[in-house]
Amino acid sequence: MTLRIAVVGTGYLGAVHAAGMAELGFDVVGVDVDEAKVDALRAGKAPFFEPDLQPLLERHVASGALRFSTDFASVTGSDVVFICVGTPQRADGLAADMTYVYSSVEAVAPHLSNGALVVGKSTVPVGTATALADRLDSLAPAGSGAELAWNPEFLRESFAVEDTLRPDRLVFGVTSEGAEERLREVYATALEADTPLIVTDLATSELVKVSANAFLATKISFINAIAEICEITGANVTQLADAIGFDERIGRKFLNAGIGFGGGCLPKDIRAFMARAGEIGAGQSLAFLGEVDAINLRRRDHVVNMTRELLGGEVADRRVAVLGAAFKPNSDDVRDSPALAVAGALHLAGAHVTVYDPEAAENAAKIYPTLEYGTSAMDVCRGAEVVLHLTEWKEFRALDPVELGAVVSTKAIIDGRNCLDTDAYRRAGWTFRAMGRP
Numbered sequence: 364m365t366l367r368i369a370v371v372g373t374g375y376l377g378a379v380h381a382a383g384m385a386e387l388g389f390d391v392v393g394v395d396v397d398e399a400k401v402d403a404l405r406a407g408k409a410p411f412f413e414p415d416l417q418p419l420l421e422r423h424v425a426s427g428a429l430r431f432s433t434d435f436a437s438v439t440g441s442d443v444v445f446i447c448v449g450t451p452q453r454a455d456g457l458a459a460d461m462t463y464v465y466s467s468v469e470a471v472a473p474h475l476s477n478g479a480l481v482v483g484k485s486t487v488p489v490g491t492a493t494a495l496a497d498r499l500d501s502l503a504p505a506g507s508g509a510e511l512a513w514n515p516e517f518l519r520e521s522f523a524v525e526d527t528l529r530p531d532r533l534v535f536g537v538t539s540e541g542a543e544e545r546l547r548e549v550y551a552t553a554l555e556a557d558t559p560l561i562v563t564d565l566a567t568s569e570l571v572k573v574s575a576n577a578f579l580a581t582k583i584s585f586i587n588a589i590a591e592i593c594e595i596t597g598a599n600v601t602q603l604a605d606a607i608g609f610d611e612r613i614g615r616k617f618l619n620a621g622i623g624f625g626g627g628c629l630p631k632d633i634r635a636f637m638a639r640a641g642e643i644g645a646g647q648s649l650a651f652l653g654e655v656d657a658i659n660l661r662r663r664d665h666v667v668n669m670t671r672e673l674l675g676g677e678v679a680d681r682r683v684a685v686l687g688a689a690f691k692p693n694s695d696d697v698r699d700s701p702a703l704a705v706a707g708a709l710h711l712a713g714a715h716v717t718v719y720d721p722e723a724a725e726n727a728a729k730i731y732p733t734l735e736y737g738t739s740a741m742d743v744c745r746g747a748e749v750v751l752h753l754t755e756w757k758e759f760r761a762l763d764p765v766e767l768g769a770v771v772s773t774k775a776i777i778d779g780r781n782c783l784d785t786d787a788y789r790r791a792g793w794t795f796r797a798m799g800r801p
């Protein structure tokens with residue numbers, strides 16, 4: 364019989380996971396407390412921009428295989444309930460806010476039956492799964508046989524559908540053979556395609572996820588620290604990354620120096636990991652992540668300082684065009700976006716900042732309503748005294764430096780992502796600054 368799957372939380376992770384599960388042939392219900400989001404999803408509309416998600420939603424909502432609800436009772440009868448809610452940074456410190464994870468498990472527990480497996484996917488501090496298993500034991504109906512497992516998610520926004528359907532590895536944190544069997548059923552397609560699988564305990568599965576993100580963040584901050592050295596010595600960090608990247612032990616991926624990492628995962632995950640390490644008496648083990656965070660945030664200040672320098676020392680009342688608002692291209696996610704942080708800092712310093720992003724302007728305007736938003740790159744660059752390229756959308760790479768040069772008031776540009784054609788800009792008479800390279 365087709366497995367019945369529930370997915371709690373329909374954000375960047377849950378909505379894609381629900382659609383992916385329907386694509387794999389399961390009967391799926393997505394549950395969220397956000398009515399607007401559920402209404403959009405019910406109509407087969409993606410509530411955010413993610414390549415390839417829309418057609419999946421349309422197809423499976425239309426066939427009835429994928430349904431959405433705000434009522435937790437709709438998980439009744441599910442074989443597997445995935446928990447995909449957010450764990451944002453707490454307002455009062457570095458730790459993760461676990462409210463949504465606990466409230467979701469508490470809300471679904473009374474509706475479970477027939478050995479339902481609750482599977483956590485959210486990124487959580489180590490120890491959470493064991494605590495949740497206890498909650499489940501006390502809240503699920505007697506004899507329901509409900510059980511908890513952990514199955515961390517490694518999808519990247521902007522490749523989320525691809526990563527969900529064809530993951531590069533699977534991790535099952537389980538406490539019984541039954542739970543492993545159930546997860547093997549869910550991921551049968553990926554396992555048949557020889558996707559590597561690690562079956563482990565709950566704590567290891569939780570730590571795999573935060574360790575992976577901590578490593579990625581460290582890799583980016585490593586190359587950005589080297590970029591700082593290159594900036595002083597006149598060396599070229601891009602060539603350096605190519606050269607060290609050929610060493611297979613190092614690898615070229617995630618060695619792109621620039622304005623640093625942002626988004627809803629890496630920044631808050633390294634902070635929550637440090638906070639948790641402190642709680643368990645191992646603060647020193649992860650103290651280096653504080654440095655990773657500091658290097659990352661310095662990149663934003665660096666772009667602000669470079670902008671000031673290009674403007675002759677004064678930004679107040681000067682016209683700055685910002686290309687990009689999303690934390691990375693092919694996404695409308697602006698959570699902890701380096702691009703927006705830079706735009707916001709320049710605005711606070713008195714600059715007249717106009718921002719263009721192909722998809723993220725609406726979300727950006729919600730958190731930075733005082734910035735001005737334009738409808739195209741050309742539009743925001745008109746009259747600009749300096750242009751900042753801060754999110755590497757493909758359309759920005761395709762801009763013609765000669766045409767762009769004709770609309771700005773001063774031909775000065777900072778490539779915060781090191782991916783524009785330096786020579787073409789310089790040939791067209793631009794003052795061109797990049798990150799960690801001449």
Ligand code: UGA
Nearest residue numbers: 516517518519520583617618619623624625626628690691
């Ligand atoms: C990250 C991880 O890559 C996923 O594996 C993980 O599942 C996800 O977090 C999560 O925890 O949910 P994501 O936040 O989508 O995925 O973004 P990344 O592709 O990791 O990029 C993060 C930031 O690093 C972006 O701002 C990007 O511009 C920046 N970056 C990336 C660099 O500055 N340099 C690089 O070389 C690579």
